Each structure stands twice: as structure tokens, then as C-alpha cells.
Amino acid sequence: MQQPFTYKRLLQYFLQGLLILAPIAITFWTIAAVFGFIDGILPNLIHSIVPRIMEDAQGNIKRIPGVGFVLVISLVLLVGYVSSSYIFTKIVEVFDGVLEKTPGIKFVYSTLKDFFEAFAGEKKKFTNNVLANVDDNDVWRIGFITQDDMREFGFKDYVAVYIPMAYSVAGNLYIIPKSRVKPITNISAAQSMKFAVSGGVTQVIEPLGKDVFTHTK
Template sequence: MKKNRLSLVFQLLLRNILKYLLQGLAVLAPIGITIWLVVSGFNFIDGILPNVIHSIFPDLIKENPDGSLKRIPGVGFIVVVIVVLLVGRISSSFIFSKIVEAFDTILEHTPGVKFIYSSVKDFFEAFSGNKKKFDKPVMVNVDANDVWRLGFITSKDASGFNLPDHIVVYVPHSYAISGITYIVPKERVRIVNNMNAAEAMKFIISGGITEHD
């Protein structure tokens, strides 16, 4: 009898330890991962400028005994952000747009490079710029009746596939950077008017955990 009581107490103790462990992870994991991603991103961007300068002018930036480059933390990050802001500001000017178009044409017609360049370019243009694609969330029916997936219209014209009455919808996966592209009839797509693109993407990535009115 005494052994059974000890066993129950031990099981209860283990259960509480597991519960508190999971609760602690639920609190600390998002904070820790967020801090790690921010710090890693900051260090990566902050190291771009010193690495570029060192590769072109090795004598301007010396190396530390451990092989890393000597730099003032934050300076490279600030410079890179300023350069990106300036490029964004002048990107609509006539002269700059022509220069970008020239580089774009060269890269688009360079064997081996054009696939990488066009893929990266299309990916970023899908989220920003004048050609932004992921700007309108929709519900698409591609499974059973009354079963809907949340995604984004990437093309309203699928006539290139001999499907003039169809549209192209991209459906991201939850907790992943992957997704599926569907070509579906227009009547199987419903526009989501009470949710913007950022809210929809957050809802999808979180697996529906994020609350939405």
C-alpha cells in the first residue's frame, strides 16, 4: 500500500515537472528564437560592409587574432540600411530605373545565373514593390466540398495553360517556408475582405493559432 502511494506521488511529481517544463518552453522558446534571429540577422548585415571592403582592400580592415575582421559593431548595419533606403528612394527615378533595367536584362540572359536571379527577384517582388503578388488573401477550395485553404492569388490569368476560366493561387504551408501552387476555377476562390496579407500569412504560418476576428 505504501509503495503504491509512493508510486502515485512520484507519477504526480513527474507529471507536474513535465507540465512546468512545457509551460516554460512555451514562454522562453518564442523569446529565445526571436532574440536569436534578430541578433543573427543583425550580425550578418553588420558584417556585409567589412567583408566587402576587406575583399577589395585587404589592408584597410585588419583581422583579429581569431581571424575575424576588426569592426565597430553597428556601423556596417547602419550603412547597409542607409544604402537600401537610398536605393528604394531613387529606384523610381528615370536614370536609376534604366540602369536597373540594363543589369536586369544582362542577368536575365546569362546562362546559369538567370534561373537564380529570376527566382530570387520574383520571390521578393511577390512581397513588395509595384509588382507585389501576395497582397490579397483568398480562400480556395481544392479538396472536398466545404473544405477551404487560405492562400494568395498570384495570377488572375491562367490562359497560358489553356485554362482561361482559371486563376493561380499559392497556398503556403504552416510552420514552413514551402507551399503549393494551384490552378483552380475562378468560382472556387473566395476573396477574404476582413484580413490583410500580413494577417493572413501570420494565420497560415501559425497553423491557425493566431486569433482573427
């Protein structure tokens, strides 16, 4: 016998639909926002230099959807491709040295450079995934060792551990004793980050039935 229609069932249908549509909508919205931002870099840059060339009869910036995106991505790929050449490397080193020594600019530049290098390239920092006992109790947090020697700060046998926040791009940095840090050996750093940022709801594949987090002192 079919159950009578109630507001409770209506709410259930709404939540089920929201559960299906929300991740899809947010994903496409994010992709569209990133596409629009990148696609607008080139027209906005040209307009700031030569306004009349990029304006239509109404004074709006002329845009050909997709062209700016393709050109910007192509430029990034080109820079990445030629970055291994000796001449290009030397040019970048000179330019890098100038920015690193320029008052005011060096703080912003060095901070952004270290931030991007932490996620990509040969100097990636978030690769050493660990369990960190930050509060000196039996509660452990998923984190990543970013510096394994803190003697410059006056701490011997201490490490710097970055703890990501759930559902956020932010996180906190803690300086704690090495004895309160245990390596995660059964899952990758990327899986650990995904698990932490998702608030623990993401399923972590357990290899051969072993415990997800295996740690040793």
C-alpha cells in the first residue's frame, strides 16, 4: 500500500534531490568561475594597456569566449616547457633574485612562491603525511611535516606540522616534539589530505584489509 503524501516525505525528496544536484552544481560553478577568471586575464590586461583596442561601441571590453583561456594556458605550458633550458633558468634566477631583494615586493613574492612550491614542483612540502599529537593527549590529527628541523627557532628534536582544516583551504601550523608525530604509511599524502579536508567522510581504501593508519614511533 502506497504511503500517503506528507510534508515529511516532501522534505525527504527535497534533501535527496539536493544531495544529488548540489555537488554537480557546485563543481560546474567552480569550473565556470575558474574558466571565466582565466579567460578574462588577457582581455583585461590588453584593455589596461591599450583601452581603445579592446572596447566596443558601448565602451565594454571585447571578449571572444575561450580565446583568452586558450592563450593563457598555452603561455603557462610554454613557460613550463622551456623552463628546463639553461638560458631560461638563468633569466628566471636573475629575475627571482631582483624580486627577492626588492623592499616591499620580496615579502609578497617569496610568500607566494613558497606557497605554490609547497603544492607543486620539486620542492613540494605536503608529501610527508603524519598523525600529530598536538595537544599532548590521546587525540591525533592528520597533518604534514613541512620542516623536520626547528633548531633555528631554538627547539631541538621538534618538527613543524601543518594541520589542514575540514571543508576549508586554511590550516594551522604547529611546532611539536618529534616523539608526538607518527608517520602514516598505508595511504598516500593526497589521500590523507582528502580525508582531512572532507572531515573524515571520504572513504579511504584499505590495502589488503590492513588498518588505514599504520604508525610507528
